[in-house]
Amino acid sequence: MKASGVLLAETRRRPGRVLLTGLAIIVATVFAAGTLLFTDTLDAYVATQTVQTPATAAVVVTPPDGAGRLLSTVGSVDGAATAVGVWSTYRPVNSGVTWSITSDPMTGPLSRLTALVTGRLPVAAGEMAVATGTAERLRLAPGSSVEVSPDSGPARRFTITGVVRVPSESLNTAFGTPGAVEGLGGRLDQIDVVAAPGVSPEALTGRVSAAVGPDVRVRTGDQQRAAEAEDASASIAAVLVGIGVFAGLALVAAAVVVASTFRIVLTQRRTQLALLRCVGATRGQITRAVLAEGAVTGLVAGLAGIGAALGIGYAVLAAMRAAGVDDVPTLVATPPKLAAALLVAVLTTVLAAIGPALAASRIPPVAALGTAGAGEAGAPRAGRRLVVAGVLAVLAAGIGALALAVGAAPGLIGLAASGMVAFAALVVAGPVLVRALAATVGRVVVVLGRTPGRLAVANAREVPRRTAATISVLALGVGLTSALLVAMASTRAGATASLDREFPADIVVAGAGAAAVAPVLEGDLRLVVRVEKGQVLVDPAPGTTEDATRAAVTDAVAGRSGMLVRYAADARAQLESTIDTVALVGLGLVGMTALVAVVGVGVTLALSVAERTRETGLLRAVGLTRSGVRAMVAWEAALSGAGAALVGAVLGGVYGLIGVQVLGLDGLVVPVGTLLALVAGVVLVAVLAAVAPAARAGRVPPIRALVDA
Amino acid sequence: MNRPPAARAAGLVKTYGRGDAAVHALDGVSLEVPAAAFTAIMGPSGSGKSTLMHLLAGLDTATSGQAFLGDTDLGACGDRELTAIRRDRIGFVFQSFNLLPQLTAAQNIDLPAQLAGRRVDPAWRESLVGLLDLTDRLGHRPTQLSGGQQQRVALARALLGRPEIVFADEPTGNLDSAAGHEVLALLQRSVRELGGTVVVVTHDPVAASYADGVLLLRDGRLAGTLVAPRPDTVLAALAELSGAVAR
Numbered sequence: 001m002k003a004s005g006v007l008l009a010e011t012r013r014r015p016g017r018v019l020l021t022g023l024a025i026i027v028a029t030v031f032a033a034g035t036l037l038f039t040d041t042l043d044a045y046v047a048t049q050t051v052q053t054p055a056t057a058a059v060v061v062t063p064p065d066g067a068g069r070l071l072s073t074v075g076s077v078d079g080a081a082t083a084v085g086v087w088s089t090y091r092p093v094n095s096g097v098t099w100s101i102t103s104d105p106m107t108g109p110l111s112r113l114t115a116l117v118t119g120r121l122p123v124a125a126g127e128m129a130v131a132t133g134t135a136e137r138l139r140l141a142p143g144s145s146v147e148v149s150p151d152s153g154p155a156r157r158f159t160i161t162g163v164v165r166v167p168s169e170s171l172n173t174a175f176g177t178p179g180a181v182e183g184l185g186g187r188l189d190q191i192d193v194v195a196a197p198g199v200s201p202e203a204l205t206g207r208v209s210a211a212v213g214p215d216v217r218v219r220t221g222d223q224q225r226a227a228e229a230e231d232a233s234a235s236i237a238a239v240l241v242g243i244g245v246f247a248g249l250a251l252v253a254a255a256v257v258v259a260s261t262f263r264i265v266l267t268q269r270r271t272q273l274a275l276l277r278c279v280g281a282t283r284g285q286i287t288r289a290v291l292a293e294g295a296v297t298g299l300v301a302g303l304a305g306i307g308a309a310l311g312i313g314y315a316v317l318a319a320m321r322a323a324g325v326d327d328v329p330t331l332v333a334t335p336p337k338l339a340a341a342l343l344v345a346v347l348t349t350v351l352a353a354i355g356p357a358l359a360a361s362r363i364p365p366v367a368a369l370g371t372a373g374a375g376e377a378g379a380p381r382a383g384r385r386l387v388v389a390g391v392l393a394v395l396a397a398g399i400g401a402l403a404l405a406v407g408a409a410p411g412l413i414g415l416a417a418s419g420m421v422a423f424a425a426l427v428v429a430g431p432v433l434v435r436a437l438a439a440t441v442g443r444v445v446v447v448l449g450r451t452p453g454r455l456a457v458a459n460a461r462e463v464p465r466r467t468a469a470t471i472s473v474l475a476l477g478v479g480l481t482s483a484l485l486v487a488m489a490s491t492r493a494g495a496t497a498s499l500d501r502e503f504p505a506d507i508v509v510a511g512a513g514a515a516a517v518a519p520v521l522e523g524d525l526r527l528v529v530r531v532e533k534g535q536v537l538v539d540p541a542p543g544t545t546e547d548a549t550r551a552a553v554t555d556a557v558a559g560r561s562g563m564l565v566r567y568a569a570d571a572r573a574q575l576e577s578t579i580d581t582v583a584l585v586g587l588g589l590v591g592m593t594a595l596v597a598v599v600g601v602g603v604t605l606a607l608s609v610a611e612r613t614r615e616t617g618l619l620r621a622v623g624l625t626r627s628g629v630r631a632m633v634a635w636e637a638a639l640s641g642a643g644a645a646l647v648g649a650v651l652g653g654v655y656g657l658i659g660v661q662v663l664g665l666d667g668l669v670v671p672v673g674t675l676l677a678l679v680a681g682v683v684l685v686a687v688l689a690a691v692a693p694a695a696r697a698g699r700v701p702p703i704r705a706l707v708d709a
Numbered sequence: 710m711n712r713p714p715a716a717r718a719a720g721l722v723k724t725y726g727r728g729d730a731a732v733h734a735l736d737g738v739s740l741e742v743p744a745a746a747f748t749a750i751m752g753p754s755g756s757g758k759s760t761l762m763h764l765l766a767g768l769d770t771a772t773s774g775q776a777f778l779g780d781t782d783l784g785a786c787g788d789r790e791l792t793a794i795r796r797d798r799i800g801f802v803f804q805s806f807n808l809l810p811q812l813t814a815a816q817n818i819d820l821p822a823q824l825a826g827r828r829v830d831p832a833w834r835e836s837l838v839g840l841l842d843l844t845d846r847l848g849h850r851p852t853q854l855s856g857g858q859q860q861r862v863a864l865a866r867a868l869l870g871r872p873e874i875v876f877a878d879e880p881t882g883n884l885d886s887a888a889g890h891e892v893l894a895l896l897q898r899s900v901r902e903l904g905g906t907v908v909v910v911t912h913d914p915v916a917a918s919y920a921d922g923v924l925l926l927r928d929g930r931l932a933g934t935l936v937a938p939r940p941d942t943v944l945a946a947l948a949e950l951s952g953a954v955a956r
Contacts, residue, residue, distance in 0.1 A: 450823075450826075451820075451823045451824050454816075454823070455809075455811075455812075458809070458811035458812055458816075459811055461811065462810060462811035614807075615809055615810075618803075618807045618809065619809070619820075619824075620792065620795075621768060621795060621801055621807075622795065622796065622801060622820060622821045622824065622866070623792055623793070623795050623796020623797070623821045623824045623825060624792070624796075624824050625789060625792045625824075626788055626789075626792070628824065701768075701769070702768045702792075702795065703763055703768045703769045705768075705801075705803065705807055
């Protein structure tokens with residue numbers, strides 16, 4: 001049997017260890033595969049939501065000037081069965097908020113309103129249908145009426161005849177007949193044409209094009225629908241690229257964890273590997289054997305991760321359906337993309353195994369004869385490590401400075417590169433930094449943890465490379481989170497400041513008609529009114545509630561036109577909700593890296609506990625209680641967690657501030673309280689990750705001290 | 710010497726596995742370990758001598774029968790009590806030294822006292838370290854010490870708490886004869902000069918000859934005793950045991 005066969009036989013004998021070694025890869029793959037599933041599903045879903053042109057339209061004409069004169073030309077082309085213009089406009093309704101008003105033929109093959117919820121579709125010029133969200137917000141129902149201010153002239157009254165469901169509704173949305181929307185000053189967006197029986201879309205496109213002239217864009221319906229779908233994809237592409245970057249970061253973190261776990265597992269199998277060398281395995285064979293094991297681990301972990309991602313995907317969508325969410329998309333799984341994710345998982349694992357494999361090949365055959373030396377062979381070469389780390393740190397600073405000078409999007413990419421180089425510096429310097437950590441945070445742990453704490457610090461120092469790997473990955477997760485928190489806090493502060501400049505008062509009335517309404521408002525004792533630069537600024541008088549203020553302003557402007565009333569509270573609430581959403585999404589993405597890191601803490605401790613069974617037995621034999629053993633493991637986790645949290649929060653905070661500068665945003669805010677909470681949270685999570693290994697260590701019987709491992 | 714026995718076994722049975730695969734490591738052993746004496750437990754491989762020590766030291770629990778340390782029935786103690794007993798009343802010396810590699814010699818020596826939250830008597834510690842010739846080695850890690858030095862550190866750790874009894878499992882198994890002699894002589898002095906009780910499990914007749922008495926085990930039962938053993942009498946007794954097996 002070849003050397004790889006022997007090692008793989010060992011893998012088959014203990015399949016659980018493959019999963020443990022590959023746990024970080026599993027998590028990262030779940031994330032990567034989940035990203036793919038999410039991307040494809042979202043892509044397909046958004047396409048169905050944003051393609052507006054009905055499938056019945058064979059030809060679509062886009063008038064360059066939005067004028068209605070082309071409509072009759074297109075309608076009279078030979079082979080055109082029906083031609084309908086789509087008009088749209090944005091108009092203030094009831095002298096207040098602007099609505100989006102779009103035309104629809106209401107009947108026939110080109111009608112886009114296919115989901116009538118209540119009432120009927122409009123037929124006359126004085127009738128409109130509203131979208132569901134609009135109806136809900138404004139408590140409109142069939143029979144209600146609204147006043148729409150046209151381009152010029154007095155407001156026109158419309159009766160609401162029905163409520164329709166539409167794919168997306170960002171503004172208040174209403175639909176009228178083509179004549180009604182044109183009459184409000186609407187613009188002709190496009191002309192949908194149905195072909196007569198026997199006329200192909202291509203032929204009709206040619207004829208229409210000839211009729212309208214070369215300056216007008218004429219597409220087949222299929223081309224138009226494809227273009228609309230593409231627009232939608234482009235709008236979410238930036239988001240998806242962002243998610244991809246974070247999936248990559250999670251994979252980098254997983255690679256560092258896997259490299260560390262391989263090193264530990266191989267150290268534990270030192271005697272076995274040396275025996276292989278004794279009986280004639282070459283160094284190359286040992287290296288290849290370890291890499292083969294890495295490939296198998298990556299394959300198993302990758303498959304497990306993809307399977308988990310699919311399972312989670314189906315479960316989430318099923319849960320959404322069960323919860324009564326309508327319009328739940330179906331999961332789109334693209335096999336070639338998932339296969340690529342699997343390949344990436346395998347490659348990442350094999351890459352991570354290269355270092356440990358080379359180290360394993362350097363185990364001398366004579367090691368088979370000695371006692372199996374647990375722990376790490378050789379002290380870290382502090383000098384060389386510090387030199388390399390220093391060079392990397394300077395490089396990171398250089399790239400960071402360059403990024404700051406360039407600014408904007410390329411600057412941000414440069415900053416990310418600088419961050420990764422800084423991470424590499426941390427990984428290289430890690431084993432040396434562990435000593436510094438033991439001398440600082442370690443002291444606190446010794447004081448708080450007494451003897452178990454002292455043992456924990458000694459344990460961490462005993463395996464500096466392992467401790468450093470755990471810490472650096474966790475620091476990466478914490479750093480990303482801190483950078484995001486700093487960026488969010490700064491953005492929030494900057495946006496709030498600019499909002500305050502924009503809104504010198506609670507309510508701002510602007511526009512040509514504002515001056516006329518100022519005296520009315522000034523006469524109201526409930527309000528404090530100023531006029532500045534043509535804007536009427538309204539604040540509540542002491543004792544006036546916000547609702548009363550709004551009501552007073554609404555009454556005053558009722559029936560007048562040419563005004564825009566804006567509420568600072570609304571703008572602020574909208575800003576808050578936008579920032580909160582972005583923060584939530586960002587933290588979710590960053591959380592994946594943090595999760596990989598926490599898995600790393602757990603796996604490393606589990607392996608260390610397995611390796612130290614004999615020592616644990618000895619401690620039990622000489623009088624350490626079971627809870628003392630558990631405390632020892634927990635303190636080791638807390639030490640790693642604290643080290644990682646401090647390094648990560650500082651580095652991440654600095655990068656977050658530079659990022660804000662690179663993007664040229666106002667406001668530099670370091671959310672000290674939030675960062676401290678993050679540090680405490682990370683220590684807590686690290687200790688939680690230690691629960692299972694600690695329980696296992698606690699079960700080691702004292703007699704294990706005497707039994708040869 | 711009318712002191713009560715330091716440790717006692719009453720019908721001790723230890724069975725590993727069950728059914729057809731059951732192995733009776735101890736098959737009803739009753740014996741007494743005298744206080745203030747150096748006792749060796751001997752027997753061929755598989756005779757149960759290590760198991761007997763594990764049970765008397767509270768490292769393992771008996772299938773049936775009782776093991777006493779002084780007046781304490783170890784079988785009636787929970788894990789927490791056993792931990793405290795091992796920490797406060799027993800000292801251990803193991804074949805493979807069993808020092809914690811991440812601690813220095815001094816930290817290893819002080820470990821049980823630290824775990825107990827006990828104050829170390831500095832004069833006693835100093836005289837012990839001097840007796841064991843470790844004064845220059847206290848700051849070293851175990852990997853920087855020779856086998857004999859490591860075992861002397863383990864001995865210091867065992868004796869520092871003035872335990873009622875010291876259990877040593879093949880303490881010379883991994884040492885050359887000079888270092889082995891040193892360790893055994895030190896164990897002997899701890900009995901003669903300090904009034905301690907030492908139990909050594911060994912299969913080495915020379916090591917057993919340092920003891921005041923030898924308990925011989927075979928097939929999980931007490932097969933005989935020797936008083937004032939010499940290497941030749943121990944060898945003869947062992948030969949007799951093996952012969953009994955052959956017959």
